[in-house]
Amino acid sequence: MRIVRYAVGGACHYGELESDDVTIARFEGDPFTGLTPSGVLDEMGDVVLLSPVESPRIFGFAYNYASHVDETDRDVPDVPVCFMKPSTAVVGPGDAIVYPADGELIHFEGELVVVIGKKARHVKPAEAHEYILGYTCGNDVSDRIVQRKESRYGTLLIGKGxxxxxxxxxxxxxxxxxxxxxxxxxxxxxVTQSASTADLMLPVPDLVSYLSRYLTLLPGDVIMTGTPAGVGPIRPGDEVEVEVEGIGVLRNPVVAEGR
Structure with a gap:
């Protein structure tokens, strides 16, 4: 199933994108508490796609591809390197990435994103799939100048959030x-990044298990699994596409703040 969240007629709905990539079978409810077919069909041309999860908690893993560790000239971390982004950082397909007025070096980072489907605590890797609703594409946009300054003092918020x-x-x-x-x-x-999730140093089940060892994952939480080599700068006027096999293409323009 390919679940979409979308706006049509002034209301927000979840639906299943059918195989023609044009028709959406509308649901009542949401994928975290239960979906019921409504019998209504919507056309992609009549709707606005939204972020597939509304206001999620966002967990990120840094340096989870050896190729990215190499390009940053760092050692492979001996513990998972985690961070969070606020829910206000989320935008959906076609929405603009806003380049900050004081931004100097803003990078894209294409990633596979895990969507948690039910409450999870102390999950074993072999059981992780039972707690995952599915997967989407993500772009871990980063202000490198701010990120580097924060990281020197052991923090990371504004550079990512x-x-x-x-x-x-x-x-x-x-x-x-x-x-x-x-x-x-x-x-x-x-093409700026081309990789396989087979190259993740900590694969998806291990990421879910690691987080759930220390904190409770909730339905609708998302996990950004890390980015491979090839990250680079974006500027206003650019368009960034992140494509993951079996999911599709996440496409976002870059605009200057204030426009």
Missing amino acids: QDTFAPLGPVIATELDPSALSLTTRVNGR
Whole structure:
């Protein structure tokens, strides 16, 4: 199932994107408490796709691809490197990534994103799939100048958490094996990242298990699994695409703050 969240007629709904990529079978309810077919069909041309999860808690893992560790000239971490983004960082497909007025070096980071489906605590890796609703695409937009300054003092918030710095979408794919999916990022049509989730140093089950060892994961939480080599700068006027096999393409323009 490919679940979409969308707006039509002044209301927000969840639906299933059908195989023609045009028709949406509308549901009543939400995927975290239960979905019921409504019998209503909507057309993609008549709706606005939204972030597939509304106001999620966002957990991120840094340096989870060896290729990205290499390009940053760091040692492989001996513990998982985690951070959080505020829910206000989330935008959906087609929404703008806002380039801050005082921004100097803003980077894209294409990622596979896990969507948690039910409350999870002390989950074993072999059981992780039972707590996962599905997967979507994400872009861990980062202000490198601020990030580096914060990191020197052991913090990380503004560098990762500014408004619009967490695009998600376009769908939640619920029947997907995350172990070896191709991931491609493009800026203005040029491929900048090309990798496989098989290269994750900590695969998805381990990420879910690790977080749930220390805190309770809740329905609607999302986990950004890390980015491979090839990250780079974006500027106003650019368009960034993150494509993950079996999910689709998350596409977002970059605009200057104040426009």
